[in-house]
Amino acid sequence: xxxxxxxxxxxxxxxxxxxxxxxxxxxxxxxxxxxxxxxxxxxxxxxxxxxxxxxxxxxxxxxxxxxxxxxxxxxxxxxxx
Numbered sequence: 837x838x839x840x841x842x843x844x845x846x847x848x849x850x851x852x853x854x855x856x857x858x859x860x861x862x863x864x865x866x867x868x869x870x871x872x873x874x875x876x877x878x879x880x881x882x883x884x885x886x887x888x889x890x891x892x893x894x895x896x897x898x899x900x901x902x903x904x905x906x907x908x909x910x911x912x913x914x915x916x917x
Contacts (some may be wrong), residue, residue: 868892 876888
């Protein structure tokens with residue numbers, strides 16, 4: 837449903853109403869991709885639909901990889917046998 841509301845431009849209002857519940861990782865990631873794609877189309881045309889979402893989500897993905905790596909250094913995971 838988030839893609840539907842995001843496409844209609846209503847998801848920002850839902851985020852304001854629901855707060856953190858609407859920005860949890862899965863729905864927040866989708867909203868971030870949609871915003872980036874819409875902004876990319878406005879700036880670059882049809883090609884922006886593909887590159888805009890990636891640019892918008894790059895920071896969140898990079899942070900997830902970085903903090904996951906830091907957590908693995910702290911926790912020192914072991915392989916299962």
